[in-house]
Amino acid sequence: MMRPATMIRSACLRNFSQSLRVGSAFLKSGDFCRYTSQAAASLQQVCEPSAYSDDESADHMDWDNLGFGLTPADYMYTMKCSNDYFEKGRLSRYGKIELSPSSGVLNYGQGLFEGMKAYRKEDGQLILFRPDQNATRLQTGAERMCMPSPSIDQFIDAVKQTALANKRWVPPPGKGSLYIRPLLVGSGPILGLAPAPEYTFLVFASPVGNYFKEGLAPLNLYVEDEFHRATPGGAGGVKAISNYAPVLKAISRAKNRGFSDVLYLDSVNKKNLEEVSSCNIFILKGNIISTPATSGTILAGITRKSIIEIASDYGFQVEERTIPVDELLEADEVFCTGTAVVVAPVGSITYRGKRIEFKTGAQSVCRELYSTLVGIQTGLIKDNKGWTFEIN
Ligand code: COI
Numbered sequence: 001m002m003r004p005a006t007m008i009r010s011a012c013l014r015n016f017s018q019s020l021r022v023g024s025a026f027l028k029s030g031d032f033c034r035y036t037s038q039a040a041a042s043l044q045q046v047c048e049p050s051a052y053s054d055d056e057s058a059d060h061m062d063w064d065n066l067g068f069g070l071t072p073a074d075y076m077y078t079m080k081c082s083n084d085y086f087e088k089g090r091l092s093r094y095g096k097i098e099l100s101p102s103s104g105v106l107n108y109g110q111g112l113f114e115g116m117k118a119y120r121k122e123d124g125q126l127i128l129f130r131p132d133q134n135a136t137r138l139q140t141g142a143e144r145m146c147m148p149s150p151s152i153d154q155f156i157d158a159v160k161q162t163a164l165a166n167k168r169w170v171p172p173p174g175k176g177s178l179y180i181r182p183l184l185v186g187s188g189p190i191l192g193l194a195p196a197p198e199y200t201f202l203v204f205a206s207p208v209g210n211y212f213k214e215g216l217a218p219l220n221l222y223v224e225d226e227f228h229r230a231t232p233g234g235a236g237g238v239k240a241i242s243n244y245a246p247v248l249k250a251i252s253r254a255k256n257r258g259f260s261d262v263l264y265l266d267s268v269n270k271k272n273l274e275e276v277s278s279c280n281i282f283i284l285k286g287n288i289i290s291t292p293a294t295s296g297t298i299l300a301g302i303t304r305k306s307i308i309e310i311a312s313d314y315g316f317q318v319e320e321r322t323i324p325v326d327e328l329l330e331a332d333e334v335f336c337t338g339t340a341v342v343v344a345p346v347g348s349i350t351y352r353g354k355r356i357e358f359k360t361g362a363q364s365v366c367r368e369l370y371s372t373l374v375g376i377q378t379g380l381i382k383d384n385k386g387w388t389f390e391i392n
Contacts, residue, residue: 058168058207063175066209068340073166073178076204077158080187084148086201089158091165094204104186104196109242111185112141115339117177117208118163118391120170121379125390126163126178129377131156133302138184141238146195147184154201155182160391162203169207173378176209179340185241211278211340212260218347218360219260219336221276223325224250225352228267229274230297236274237296247277263349265325266297273323279338280304281346283323283331284316284365290327293320303337303373306387310372316365325351334358335366343370 061071072094079089104110114134119127135155142149150158159180163170170178181204188198212219227250229243230236236243250262263281266272273292275281280301282291289311294300308318328334334346345360345367360366375381376388 061169061171061207063171063207066171066176066207067213068179068208068211070206071169073162073169073205073207075162075165076202077162077165079150079154079158079201081148081150081199081201082188082197086148086150086154089154089161089201091161097200097202099187100189102189102191104188104190105241107190108186108193109240110145110147110196111183111241112138112145112147112239113184113241114138114182114239116159116180116182117339117377118170118180118205119177119378120173121390122173125379125392126167126170127377127379127388127390128159128163130302130306130387131159131389133305134159134182137239137300137302138182141235141240142184144235144238145240147186147199149184150201158182158201158203162205164391166205169205171207171209176207178205179208180205183241208340211338211342212344214260216344218345218358220258221261221263221334221346221349222254222257222259223349223351224254224262224264225270226250227262227264229264229277231267232296234297237294237298237300239299243299244277251277259350271325273325273328274298276336279336279341279344282307282335282337283327284333284335285327285331287315287317288319289316289365290319290321290323292323301338303339303342306373307337307343307369309385310369311365314368314372328356331356332359333364333366335369343373 074094075091076094077089077091079086081087099106114137116131116134117129121127132152135152138155139149159182162180163178166178183202185200185202186196187200188196190196210216227247229247247262254262261276263276264274266274273281275292275298280291280299282289291304291308292298308320312318328349328351334349336344336346343366345364346358347360348355348357372381376383379388
């Protein structure tokens, strides 16, 4: 079903393998930071290298009832940048950070984030999924937001260190994953509207289960035609922190009306599908799977990209194009994709008072794509694409 790994391995992935080797050597040297007091954590701390040892803090986790709430894992990673130079990053205990009241991120929203997951295999090894893609997307976003960005190797090394330092927070196989949240923010002080003079790259993590309270049950979406997520020429195509707070009002209104989440339309014609608040959208009709094209207002999701490839491998015709909302009337299935969301079935969409229902369940294409993706991500299905990387 899948193409040979050699065809899809990029230069980035070769760099990644190198960085894993470098990272392993680094980790084996015991160069981790260990603090006895959680309250002592701040960006000001100096990390003293010491042997890393587990504590008991994850022992009482109820792994069967993980949702998407924050359960901060023990360690976070911090790397600062001044004059376009990222200094050596370090791990410290998860805790509050010090930020200037006049920082670029607090005043002007100069910030980006990423979302990734580490899974635990039956043999105890941890797996990361396509971290090079997140690293590259952060670089694209940083360029748009006038920020310097870590190199691909620096990004992957930081993520790897964070995952390994928090290994005990990675749920047992089949129970969830460790959600890893890299952030790049303008942390330096600024008053006039300009790029900040200093940046902080930060990575923290939390064990998670299903994103939606519905679990794996079908979502009921509400099509929003008053609020929009992005505009042409804006920053909707990158993972800017400023893209997310503006949709909270639409989400809360939809939830108050009993819906799971919101499906946004384009802000120019107010008739074409864009994305859901935290994920991309796909529709299936016969053998054709369509998803809105990434033309600047839609996030180029890594799960979106992976599902496009998996669906193509299965023989579906996959189209990235403009999708008028009216096409929902004809769709057999609709589903959402995202790192947090994975692949979530949509049972209904309500638009201007009309509720349209879609096929879901064990025999759906959505379920098949979900199983394949999660199988690869968790190491249960052989990864012929070079998407997954074991770290130890
Ligand atoms: C992710 O899927 O990782 C995201 O960034 C979505 C976020 C709003 C939870």
